[in-house]
Structure formats: structure tokens, C-alpha cells
Amino acid sequence: MTTAEPTPPRRRGRPGYDQATILHTAVELFNRRGYDATSMGDLAKVLGVTKPAIYHHFTSKEELLKAALDDALDELTAVVDEAARRQAGTAYERLREVVRRSVEVLVAHQPSVTLLLRVRGNSAVERAALERRRWLDERLAELVADAVAEGALRDDVTPTLVSRLLFGMVNSLVEWYRPDGAFTPTTVADAIATVAFDGLAR
Amino acid sequence: MTTAEPTPPRRRGRPGYDQATILHTAVELFNRRGYDATSMGDLAKVLGVTKPAIYHHFTSKEELLKAALDDALDELTAVVDEAARRQAGTAYERLREVVRRSVEVLVAHQPSVTLLLRVRGNSAVERAALERRRWLDERLAELVADAVAEGALRDDVTPTLVSRLLFGMVNSLVEWYRPDGAFTPTTVADAIATVAFDGLAR
Numbered sequence: 299m300t301t302a303e304p305t306p307p308r309r310r311g312r313p314g315y316d317q318a319t320i321l322h323t324a325v326e327l328f329n330r331r332g333y334d335a336t337s338m339g340d341l342a343k344v345l346g347v348t349k350p351a352i353y354h355h356f357t358s359k360e361e362l363l364k365a366a367l368d369d370a371l372d373e374l375t376a377v378v379d380e381a382a383r384r385q386a387g388t389a390y391e392r393l394r395e396v397v398r399r400s401v402e403v404l405v406a407h408q409p410s411v412t413l414l415l416r417v418r419g420n421s422a423v424e425r426a427a428l429e430r431r432r433w434l435d436e437r438l439a440e441l442v443a444d445a446v447a448e449g450a451l452r453d454d455v456t457p458t459l460v461s462r463l464l465f466g467m468v469n470s471l472v473e474w475y476r477p478d479g480a481f482t483p484t485t486v487a488d489a490i491a492t493v494a495f496d497g498l499a500r
Numbered sequence: 501m502t503t504a505e506p507t508p509p510r511r512r513g514r515p516g517y518d519q520a521t522i523l524h525t526a527v528e529l530f531n532r533r534g535y536d537a538t539s540m541g542d543l544a545k546v547l548g549v550t551k552p553a554i555y556h557h558f559t560s561k562e563e564l565l566k567a568a569l570d571d572a573l574d575e576l577t578a579v580v581d582e583a584a585r586r587q588a589g590t591a592y593e594r595l596r597e598v599v600r601r602s603v604e605v606l607v608a609h610q611p612s613v614t615l616l617l618r619v620r621g622n623s624a625v626e627r628a629a630l631e632r633r634r635w636l637d638e639r640l641a642e643l644v645a646d647a648v649a650e651g652a653l654r655d656d657v658t659p660t661l662v663s664r665l666l667f668g669m670v671n672s673l674v675e676w677y678r679p680d681g682a683f684t685p686t687t688v689a690d691a692i693a694t695v696a697f698d699g700l701a702r
Contacts, residue, residue, distance in 0.1 A: 330622070332536045332537055335537045416618070418531075449702065450701065451702065452694070452701075456682075459683060459691050464695070466669050466671075466672020467668050469675075470664070470669065474668070481658075489658075489661050493699075494696075495699055495701040496654075496699045497695075497696065498657075498697050499652065499653060499654075499697040499698060500651065500654055
């Protein structure tokens with residue numbers, strides 16, 4: 299008797315019908331053509347299925363958007379939450395750890411984070427996502443402020459501005475990072491920490 | 501006899517018909533709703549004019565896109581060109597100057613740079629813009645490499661990666677900078693130079 303290899307959950311029937319594949323394809327289309335310009339009909343055509351086959355899993359295009367944004371936000375929230383709740387270590391160490399783990403999340407969830415970073419607040423779902431992003435931004439600025447207060451970081455730049463620039467640099471990843479390119483996630487995370495904390499000048 | 505105050509160039513007739521106003525409104529719409537999701541009819545409605553009134557100035561939606569992207573690219577190219585051609589000063593000084601002037605361009609041309617940074621290459625106009633962006637990226641990476649070669653910057657991070665992170669930080673401005681907010685362009689440019697070159701750690 300052999301043990302079956304674990305396989306991704308997949309509904310029976312024609313391939314391309316499972317929830318994960320639909321979501322993955324939708325996010326890719328939203329990123330490439332824009333959310334507003336993509337219809338459920340476009341998605342069905344790319345998947346090679348009928349629209350009802352999609353509606354079986356997602357009742358609307360907005361539900362697809364929400365699932366994608368939640369995927370990105372849940373991961374980023376977990377990273378920030380853990381750093382905020384951890385007692386061990388200095389704020390500076392926790393900030394460096396948040397930078398490192400954020401890079402990992404961005405690389406592992408690049409399509410959904412890309413979508414998240416383009417959200418403008420055109421609907422209730424988008425506004426809820428922006429609200430969650432604001433919460434993250436506030437926690438990050440607090441962590442920077444704590445690291446300044448403990449004397450680890452310079453105090454001549456406003457923590458809010460530092461936080462925006464630091465995570466602006468991290469977020470820029472989604473625009474240029476290629477998993478098959480020259481840089482591993484670790485190389486990128488180390489480079490960001492080096493640039494931001496140690497500085498480029500000799 | 502009094503001297504008239506200078507006024508923005510404006511064609512005779514109903515307001516909202518001049519080229520600059522049409523372009524400005526189009527870019528704002530493209531950024532808010534997405535380029536593909538915005539029609540010339542939408543633009544005419546927002547401007548309160550007929551479609552032919554727009555076609556009098558721009559023969560197509562793509563021509564509007566091209567004009568907006570060129571606005572951003574011409575400015576950024578001028579900054580990079582000047583730094584590349586200047587003989588005076590070190591590469592490090594020229595790099596710091598490029599960062600400072602890029603921030604000024606991003607703030608002064610925020611809507612068109614925002615549009616530029618979202619271009620994905622879905623048409624010939626978009627692909628030409630991406631080509632010009634690549635040229636800029638290469639010049640910036642060369643400038644970083646020159647600054648490393650002259651011994652001003654650390655050599656343990658690849659110049660291409662440094663350049664991406666540095667201008668990832670600069671470009672993030674378009675997502676969060678508000679002209680009426682707490683930070684002047686000079687404050688932001690100084691903060692970026694401090695974070696990237698001097699580092700945050702004490």
C-alpha cells in the first residue's frame with residue numbers, strides 16, 4: 299500500500315473549475331487589464347469555462363476581488379500583529395524582522411499584493427481594504443517610533459515618513475521582482491535592511 | 501491702463517475645452533478608474549463637453565495616454581540626462597542630485613507619473629513608455645555603479661538592486677504624497693537621501 303502524495307484540493311469535473319485556479323486567474327487578469335475593465339465573461343473565456351461555473355464558487359466579481367485582497371491583507375496583518383505582540387527583543391529587532399517577513403509575503407503573494415497596492419477605494423470592498431492598509435501603516439509607524447524612542451534609530455526624520463519610505467521601498471518589489479530573476483527573497487530582504495538601516499554611503 | 505494678470509492659455513468658447521484641461525482631466529480619470537475602463541464618452545461627460553470637442557484636440561484616447569506618459573518621461577529623462585552629461589562633481593553627488601530632482605518631478609507631475617508607473621505594456625504606446633523607463637533604469641543603475649566604483653557607496657549590494665530599491669522608495673511617493681500634507685518636497689527628498697545614503701540606524 300502506498301501513501302498518496304498530497305495534492306491541491308480540486309473539485310471533480312473538468313480542470314480549471316476549482317476555486318484556487320479561478321481566483322489565481324482572476325487576480326492575474328485584474329492586474330494585467332485592470333479590475334474595472336475585466337468582466338466575469340472575460341474570466342470565463344480565459345478559463346475556458348461558462349460563467350455559471352465561476353458563479354458556483356464566487357457569487358460576483360467583487361467577491362473575487364475581496365478574496366484576493368484578504369489573501370494579501372491577512373498575511374501582512376499576521377506579520378505586523380506578531381511583531382506588535384512579541385515581547386522579546388527590541389523594537390528595532392522587531393522592525394527588521396517585519397521588513398524581512400514582509401518581503402517574504404510580497405514574494406509569495408505577489409499577484410494579490412500587487413492588486414492590493416493598486417486599490418483606489420472605488421467600492422465598499424476597496425474601501426475596507428484601504429482601511430486595513432491604514433491600520434497596518436499605523437502599526438508600522440508605531441514600531442518605527444518605538445525604535446527611535448529606544449535610541450536605535452535616528453530621530454531627525456519623522457517616524458511616519460520613515461515608515462512610508464521604508465515600506466515604499468519594500469512594496470516596490472511587486473513592480474519589479476521576478477521569482478525566476480537574479481535575486482532571491484533573502485538577497486532582497488538583506489539589501490533593503492542594508493540600504494535602509496545601515497545606509498549606502500561608506 | 502492696467503496690465504492684465506497672466507491667465508492659463510484657454511481657447512475661446514465654453515470653459516473646459518482647452519488642451520491642458522482635457523489632458524489633466526483625462527489623467528485624473530485614468531488614474532481613478534483605470535485607463536481601459538475609461539471611455540472618451542466618460543471623459544466628455546466629466547468635462548461637460550461633446551466628444552467632438554475632445555477629438556478636436558486629441559484624435560484618440562491613446563493620444564491622451566501618450567501625451568500624459570510623455571509629460572512624465574520627458575521630465576524624468578531630462579533629470580537623468582543632465583546627471584549623465586554633467587562632468588562636475590562625483591557620481592555620488594550626481595546620484596544624490598538625481599534623487600532630489602526626481603522627487604521634485606514626481607511631486608510636480610504626480611498624476612502623469614502615477615499613470616506611467618502603472619503602465620503594463622498593453623499597447624504600442626505603453627510598450628514605448630516601458631522602453632523609455634528601461635532606458636532610465638539602466639542610466640540610474642550605471643550612476644549607482646559609478647558611485648560604487650569611486651568608493652563612495654558600499655559594494656556589497658548589486659548596483660541594479662540598489663537602483664531598484666532607491667527609486668522604488670522615490671516612486672512610492674506617487675502613492676502617498678499629498679501636496680497639502682505635512683511634508684514639503686524638500687523634506688521628503690532630504691528624508692530619502694538620509695534613509696538611503698546615511699541609514700536609519702544610529
